[in-house]
Structures are given as C-alpha cells and as structure tokens.
Amino acid sequence: xxxxxxxxxxxxxxxxxxxxxxxxxxxxxxxxxxxxxxxxxxxxxxxxxxxxxxxxxxxxxxxxxxxxxxxxxxxxxxxxxxxxxxxxxxxxxxxxxxxxxxxxxxxxxxxxxxxxxxxxxxxxxxxxxxxxxxxxxxxxxxxxxxxxxxxxxxxxxxxxxxxxxxxxxxxxxxxxxxxxxxxxxxxxxxxxxxxxxxxxxxxxxxxxxxxxxxxxxxxxxxxxxxxxxxxxxxxxxxxxxxxxxxxxxxxxxxxxxxxxxxxxxxxxxxxxxxxxxxxxxxxxxxxxxxxxxxxxxxxxxxxxxxxxxxxxxxxxxxxxxxxxxxxxxxxxxxxxxxxxxxxxxxxxxxxxxxxxxxxxxxxxxxxxxxxxxxxxxxxxxxxxxxxxxxxxxxxxxxxxxxxxxxxxxxxxxxxxxxxxxx
Amino acid sequence: xxxxxxxxxxxxxxxxxxxxxxxxxxxxxxxxxxxxxxxxxxxxxxxxxxxxxxxxxxxxxxxxxxxxxxxxxxxxxxxxxxxxxxxxxxxxxxxxxxxxxxxxxxxxxxxxxxxxxxxxxxxxxxxxxxxxxxxxxxxxxxxxxxxxxxxxxxxxxxxxxxxxxxxxxxxxxxxxxxxxxxxxxxxxxxxxxxxxxxxxxxxxxxxxxxxxxxxxxxxxxxxxxxxxxxxxxxxxxxxxxxxxxxxxxxxxxxxxxxxxxxxxxxxxxxxxxxxxxxxxxxxxxxxxxxxxxxxxxxxxxxxxxxxxxxxxxxxxxxxxxxxxxxxxxxxxxxxxxxxxxxxxxxxxxxxxxxxxxxxxxxxxxxxxxxxxxxxxxxxxxxxxxxxxxxxxxxxxxxxxxxxxxxxxxxxxxxxxxxxxxx
Numbered sequence: 077x078x079x080x081x082x083x084x085x086x087x088x089x090x091x092x093x094x095x096x097x098x099x100x101x102x103x104x105x106x107x108x109x110x111x112x113x114x115x116x117x118x119x120x121x122x123x124x125x126x127x128x129x130x131x132x133x134x135x136x137x138x139x140x141x142x143x144x145x146x147x148x149x150x151x152x153x154x155x156x157x158x159x160x161x162x163x164x165x166x167x168x169x170x171x172x173x174x175x176x177x178x179x180x181x182x183x184x185x186x187x188x189x190x191x192x193x194x195x196x197x198x199x200x201x202x203x204x205x206x207x208x209x210x211x212x213x214x215x216x217x218x219x220x221x222x223x224x225x226x227x228x229x230x231x232x233x234x235x236x237x238x239x240x241x242x243x244x245x246x247x248x249x250x251x252x253x254x255x256x257x258x259x260x261x262x263x264x265x266x267x268x269x270x271x272x273x274x275x276x277x278x279x280x281x282x283x284x285x286x287x288x289x290x291x292x293x294x295x296x297x298x299x300x301x302x303x304x305x306x307x308x309x310x311x312x313x314x315x316x317x318x319x320x321x322x323x324x325x326x327x328x329x330x331x332x333x334x335x336x337x338x339x340x341x342x343x344x345x346x347x348x349x350x351x352x353x354x355x356x357x358x359x360x361x362x363x364x365x366x367x368x369x370x371x372x373x374x375x376x377x378x379x380x381x382x383x384x385x386x387x388x389x390x391x392x393x394x395x396x397x398x399x400x401x402x403x404x405x406x407x408x409x410x411x412x413x414x415x416x417x418x419x420x421x422x423x424x425x426x427x428x429x430x431x432x433x434x435x436x437x438x439x440x441x442x443x444x445x446x447x448x449x450x451x452x453x454x455x456x457x458x459x460x461x462x463x464x465x466x467x468x469x470x471x472x473x474x475x476x477x478x479x480x481x482x483x484x485x486x487x488x489x490x491x492x493x494x495x496x497x498x
Numbered sequence: 499x500x501x502x503x504x505x506x507x508x509x510x511x512x513x514x515x516x517x518x519x520x521x522x523x524x525x526x527x528x529x530x531x532x533x534x535x536x537x538x539x540x541x542x543x544x545x546x547x548x549x550x551x552x553x554x555x556x557x558x559x560x561x562x563x564x565x566x567x568x569x570x571x572x573x574x575x576x577x578x579x580x581x582x583x584x585x586x587x588x589x590x591x592x593x594x595x596x597x598x599x600x601x602x603x604x605x606x607x608x609x610x611x612x613x614x615x616x617x618x619x620x621x622x623x624x625x626x627x628x629x630x631x632x633x634x635x636x637x638x639x640x641x642x643x644x645x646x647x648x649x650x651x652x653x654x655x656x657x658x659x660x661x662x663x664x665x666x667x668x669x670x671x672x673x674x675x676x677x678x679x680x681x682x683x684x685x686x687x688x689x690x691x692x693x694x695x696x697x698x699x700x701x702x703x704x705x706x707x708x709x710x711x712x713x714x715x716x717x718x719x720x721x722x723x724x725x726x727x728x729x730x731x732x733x734x735x736x737x738x739x740x741x742x743x744x745x746x747x748x749x750x751x752x753x754x755x756x757x758x759x760x761x762x763x764x765x766x767x768x769x770x771x772x773x774x775x776x777x778x779x780x781x782x783x784x785x786x787x788x789x790x791x792x793x794x795x796x797x798x799x800x801x802x803x804x805x806x807x808x809x810x811x812x813x814x815x816x817x818x819x820x821x822x823x824x825x826x827x828x829x830x831x832x833x834x835x836x837x838x839x840x841x842x843x844x845x846x847x848x849x850x851x852x853x854x855x856x857x858x859x860x861x862x863x864x865x866x867x868x869x870x871x872x873x874x875x876x877x878x879x880x881x882x883x884x885x886x887x888x889x890x891x892x893x894x895x896x897x898x899x900x901x902x903x904x905x906x907x908x909x910x911x912x913x914x915x916x917x918x919x920x
Binding site for chain 1: 514517518521548551552554555556557558561563564566567568570571573574575577578580581582584585586588589593594595596598600601645646647
C-alpha cells in the first residue's frame with residue numbers, strides 16, 4: 077500500500093467543522109487503500125494567541141531558558157489540533173492515533189524556536205499504519221537530546237511533513253493549503269497568471285525565497301535533498317472530490333527535468349515588496365571590505381538580500397545591498413555612525429522604496445539571451461533598473477517600488493506566461 | 499533548604515496579570531531560602547474550551563482510543579500555563595524551568611482521563627532545584643508505560659502536587675485556591691462559619707467527599723497515605739504579604755491528633771445537594787440481593803452514595819440508596835424494567851429532592867451521644883430524617899432538600915461551631 081503524507085495548514089484546521097472536512101478527506105484516501113500520515117498545523121490564530129500571552133510576561137532580555145519555554149508553550153497548539161483531528165477521524169469510523177513530536181520521536185538540535193530536524197524514528201508510526209490506523213503527527217516540533225521540546229520556527233509544519241515523508245519513504249507529500257497550487261506569478265497582480273502543473277524543485281526554491289509564500293523554503297530544501305515528491309493543492313475543494321482528480325490537482329514539485337519542462341524557459345515571475353536599498357560610496361578597495369561593511373549589519377540582526385559590488389575605480393568602490401524597509405533607518409544609522417568613519421568611505425545613500433522582481437526558470441540554464449530580454453522589456457516600459465543580480469535559474473532586478481505591478485505584468489506577458497483566453 | 503510544593507488553581511492562573519502575581523509570590527518564597535516546585539492548573543476556562551472542541555467532533559461511542567486523544571488534548575492546557583509561569587518567573591529575575599508530566603516523568607497507569615499515579619522520578623527536578631531554579635511541573639497529567647499522555651481527571655492537579663511533594667519529601671504542600679481555608683461549613687449558608695486552623699486528614703477526607711469542594715478527595719487520600727502536610731490557603735492575598743504570616747495562614751491538614759484537636763467533638767458540617775433517593779420495596783431476602791440490585795446500576799455508570807438495607811421481615815427487605823438527581827429517572831426506569839421483575843420485588847419508589855447533611859469530627863471516636871444529639875437537634879427543628887448512615891468520624895442523614903439550610907445552621911450552632919461575635 078503506498079504511503080502518502082498529508083499536511084494541512086492552520087486555516088484548513090481553523091474550526092471543528094473544518095477539521096471534520098479534513099477528516100473526511102483523509103478517510104477517503106485511507107479507504108482507497110493508502111497508508112496516510114497527517115501533519116496538521118495549529119488551528120489558525122492559536123499560535124498567535126499563545127505567543128501573545130507570552131509577550132505579556134516576557135523578560136526584558138530573552139535568554140535560552142525563555143526560548144525553551146516559548147517552545148513548550150507554542151508546541152501545545154499542534155498537539156491540540158492533532159488530537160482533535162484524530163477524534164474527528166474516529167468519528168468517521170477511521171481508526172486513528174496522534175503523536176506529539178517527542179512521541180515519534182522527531183529528534184532535533186537544541187536551537188529553541190528555530191530547531192533543525194536531525195532524525196525521525198519511523199518505527200512507532202509504521203506499526204500503527206500497518207495496524208490500519210491513520211497516524212497524525214504534530215507539525216512544527218520535536219525533541220532535543222536532553223528531552224526538551226523544540227519547535228522549528230514559523231511555518232515549520234511544512235518541513236515536518238516533508239521530513240516525515242522522507243523518513244518513511246512516502247510516495248508523495250501533499251501540502252493542502254488555501255491556494256490551489258503554484259502560479260506563474262501572483263494572480264492578484266496579474267489576473268492572467270496560470271497555475272503550473274509541475275515546477276522543478278529548484279524553481280520552487282527560488283520562488284519560495286523570492287516572496288511566493290505558498291511553501292516554507294526549508295521544506296522545499298528538504299524535499300530536494302531527499303527527493304520527496306511534493307504537491308501543493310487546495311484544502312477547499314469539496315472533500316468528496318473524485319480521488320483520481322484530486323491526485324492530479326495542484327502543482328507537483330519534481331526532481332527530474334523532463335522534455336516538457338525544458339520547453340518553458342521562464343516558469344514564473346517572483347517579486348518582493350517592502351525592500352530598501354543602501355549604498356556605501358567611495359569605499360577604499362581593500363581585502364575584507366565586504367565583511368567590514370556587512371559584519372556589523374549581521375551583528376545587528378539585519379537580514380541582507382541582494383548584494384552588489386561594482387568594479388573599483390581609483391582604488392575606491394561602491395557597495396550596495398538591500399534590506400527590509402523596516403530595517404532601513406537602522407541600517408543607515410549604523411553605517412553612518414560606525415562603518416563609514418572606520419572604513420574611510422565617502423558617504424551612505426539609500427532608497428527606502430524599492431522592490432525586487434525576478435524571472436525564474438530552470439530552462440534559463442540552457443537558453444541565452446533570457447536576461448537581456450528581461451532588461452529590454454523593462455526598458456520598453458520606461459522602468460529604470462537600479463541593481464541586477466543573477467543565478468543559474470533566475471535573474472533579479474531592483475527597481476522603484478511604484479513600478480512593481482507594471483514590471484510583473486509586462487514580464488509575465490513577454491515570457492509567454494499569460495493564460496490563453498478563450 | 500526546605501522544599502515546598504505550591505499548587506495554584508485555574509482561577510489563580512487565569513490571566514497574564516494573575517500569573518505575574520503567582521510568579522512574584524513564588525519568587526518571594528524562593529528568595530527566602532526555600533526550594534520551590536510549582537504545580538499549576540490550566541488557565542481557567544481553558545480545559546472547558548478544549549473539551550468543548552472535542553465534544554463537537556466526538557464519536558458516537560467513546561472508545562479507549564478516543565479517551566487517549568482527549569488526554570493529548572486536555573494536557574496542553576497545563577503545559578501552556580506552566581510555560582507561561584516559567585516565563586513570568588524569569589521576568590522576575592528568578593531562574594525557572596517547566597516540565598510536562600512525561601518529562602519528569604510522572605508515571606501513571608493507562609486509564610485515560612482518570613489515570614492513577616504509579617511513580618514519580620524526582621531526579622531531574624531535584625537537579626534543577628539544586629542548581630537554584632524554581633521548577634514548574636504540569637499538574638493533572640502523566641505518561642503511561644507505552645509513552646501515551648494520560649490525565650488524572652478533573653481536579654487532578656491537587657493530586658499531582660501532593661504526589662510530587664511525597665516523592666520529593668517536601669516539608670509542606672501548599673494548595674493556593676480562591677478560598678482562604680477549610681471552614682466549619684459553607685459560609686454562604688452559615689455566615690457564622692469559622693475557618694479551621696487545622697483539620698485532621700480523616701476529617702478532611704470526609705468533608706471533601708461530602709461536598710466541600712475545596713480539595714480533590716484523591717489528593718487528600720494521597721496526602722494521608724504518604725503523610726504529606728498539606729495547607730489550603732488563598733492566592734488572593736497580596737503577593738508581598740509577610741512570609742511568616744503567609745506560612746501560618748489558611749488551614750493545615752495534619753496527621754497527628756494533638757490535645758487541641760481532641761477538644762472539638764465535631765469539626766464541621768458537610769452537605770450534598772442535588773441527591774435523590776430510590777427504594778426497592780419487598781425484595782425477597784436472599785444472598786446476593788444487594789449485588790443484583792446495584793450491579794445493573796453500576797453497569798449503567800450511575801454513581802451510588804448512601805446505601806441502606808433494613809432488617810428483613812417475613813423474608814422481605816426494603817433496600818434504599820441515593821444517586822445524583824440527574825440520574826434519578828434513569829435509575830428508576832432501570833429498576834422497574836429489569837431488576838424488579840427479575841428479583842420478584844414489590845415496587846420501586848423514590849424521592850428526587852433530598853439532600854445529605856453530615857457532622858464530621860475525629861473527636862466522635864471517643865465521645866458517645868454525638869449522633870443522638872444530631873437527631874435531637876433536627877427533630878427540634880421539625881425535620882424528618884429519611885435515612886441514616888454512620889462511620890467512625892461522621893454521621894450523615896438524608897432529609898428533604900428544602901430543609902438543607904435550616905439543618906446546617908441548627909447543627910452548626912448546636913455543636914458550638916459558630917464564630918464568636920464581638
């Protein structure tokens with residue numbers, strides 16, 4: 077019997093009625109002859125409720141002891157939703173049992189609130205599956221070697237599901253969510269956006285990291301590492317939809333480059349709003365310059381995205397990078413106060429209203445001229461490119477935020493991604 | 499350093515602000531040189547919220563698998579409140595760590611939703627205490643030998659606290675609650691009721707089982723078995739009340755009969771409302787009669803309290819017992835439909851509006867005439883006694899429910915329990 081892992085997000089688990097629908101869908105799969113492991117998130121709103129209570133009591137300086145307690149607290153959300161789903165399955169006449177991460181066990185390192193899975197013991201779960209039960213495993217959490225509860229960080233349930241699928245050799249890991257798949261770009265910006273039937277895991281990785289919030293990026297990395305076929309599909313189709321149809325719905329994330337996939341040079345247009353650009357001008361071009369600029373930024377817990385250093389001229393270089401808009405003022409202050417004087421750079425300039433637009437496609441590897449086509453399309457729309465960054469399967473540009481929608485639509489059309497209209 | 503166990507009820511843990519007050523009180527004790535283990539209940543309302551969700555999804559026939567999931571679900575309430583209390587203590591500058599039952603571990607049998615504690619490993623907790631930490635242990639829960647989470651049933655946190663106090667050799671187990679001690683009777687009925695400074699554990703046992711809801715009866719049994727001094731006191735005094743004063747407040751439950759205790763013949767008046775009386779008349783007096791009547795009642799999960807069988811006359815006996823009012827109709831139907839025809843008894847009669855009033859006192863052991871004084875007092879008030887049941891340290895009567903307040907007040911005065919008025 078093929079083993080399938082289902083993962084349901086917080087919205088799908090948001091009320092007893094929704095949990096009942098999840099149970100009916102899962103029971104349908106099980107009755108069709110599949111062994112099923114389900115990984116549910118906490119009921120929507122629950123994790124925020126718990127962390128809100130903690131915030132009211134939090135110590136001024138968060139210690140490791142504090143993060144340990146946050147994990148004890150937050151882990152209860154998934155434990156409760158898992159038990160409720162097991163109960164709902166039993167009510168549907170389907171034998172079921174739920175396990176918290178520590179009961180499986182799902183072993184992690186000790187990095188509280190952002191732990192990494194180290195190993196999963198599949199024995200107990202497999203025994204229940206073989207006895208005809210649907211097994212529910214709490215997402216988002218595990219146990220460290222000292223017996224403390226750990227959590228994997230926000231969105232960690234996706235990663236739990238993929239890790240369990242990998243450990244148990246599941247045929248597929250289905251991520252049920254509130255969208256019906258991965259799109260060529262955000263349909264709210266481009267109504268002609270198309271759902272992709274398949275996408276390579278490398279493309280998915282770039283899209284996930286570039287602002288397509290469908291999947292947690294760590295879960296995609298995990299799926300790629302262990303070659304777990306992963307499918308994103310909607311939990312809002314009727315639960316009694318024909319199984320064969322459901323098995324082909326959504327978007328499958330694959331690991332083989334087949335003929336069909338090579339045809340599409342660009343698979344999607346990703347974008348990030350809310351970014352800001354910071355440039356340090358006239359930096360003396362000496363070894364270690366990048367580290368001396370970005371070291372203090374990283375120490376201040378500011379996340380840096382695109383980094384550009386142009387060629388040096390007269391022994392001076394310009395150095396630019398992007399940060400989140402909310403970190404912009406802090407970053408500029410930090411550089412002006414300490415980095416510029418220490419480095420002997422000329423000045424710090426910036427723009428708090430930029431965005432990043434990227435074309436992503438595994439076909440770019442073997443097709444030349446894709447990037448230049450992107451630059452031409454933007455230029456035809458009168459959009460000035462402020463920074464460019466490229467990787468094997470994507471090209472990103474930083475532009476003025478006000479051009480975001482225009483750029484995305486123009487690129488979507490130019491690369492042939494628009495849905496054919498009847 | 500003396501080890502003290504504190505237990506806080508759900509009302510005391512009901513909001514972040516209240517949890518902060520608990521943390522301040524606990525920190526005061528710890529700073530005065532005590533090792534402290536705290537056992538908190540779930541935040542008030544939380545257990546009901548969780549079980550309400552389960553009720554919406556519950557299967558028609560509750561199985562053991564269902565009760566297992568109820569335990570997974572309900573146990574999250576205490577895990578969350580324990581983590582929050584640890585966080586609040588850390589905010590007060592007091593090192594603290596929380597453990598779920600399975601982490602201690604608190605080992606229980608496998609009777610889900612009503613498990614019994616079998617053993618407690620104190621090693622991990624003691625190591626933290628010795629390292630200067632306040633240790634929070636979730637009440638109400640444990641782990642069975644198969645690694646499943648179990649719960650001890652409603653009010654089980656009292657039992658957890660006493661069991662931990664016993665396992666760790668604590669000097670005292672303080673039960674912080676929303677009343678300031680154990681009273682001679684319910685002050686809402688007798689305004690002159692007095693708080694008892696001490697009460698013997700046997701008296702407490704009778705009072706707990708007779709409707710004084712201050713302590714869970716199993717916790718008192720546990721305290722008696724392991725000779726754990728237990729004190730009931732208020733969590734609503736200011737947290738910074740003088741420690742010496744706090745240590746003498748409330749009611750101490752003791753295990754030694756001292757001089758002072760022998761002086762009081764009757765320590766308190768307990769009562770149970772909401773009972774009903776059922777009588778089977780004209781039962782052929784043969785061996786096994788009681789079992790043939792009460793066996794089917796027990797099989798129907800109906801709890802029976804007072805049981806009376808009078809002497810037989812002409813080979814026929816009358817048999818009476820009390821049940822909860824909510825079980826009255828079901829009990830009568832059951833007896834009429836099956837028991838009476840099978841036994842060849844005459845008929846079933848009953849009264850759905852009775853109550854039980856009891857005088858409790860360890861001094862009754864060595865004082866004659868206490869019961870007859872009780873009967874005289876009730877008779878002087880014109881109250882008819884329907885059933886009488888006695889034990890070594892209590893005498894209970896079943897009377898018409900409408901006389902409850904009158905009976906309690908009259909007995910309270912007659913046995914010298916009224917507070918002296920200034």
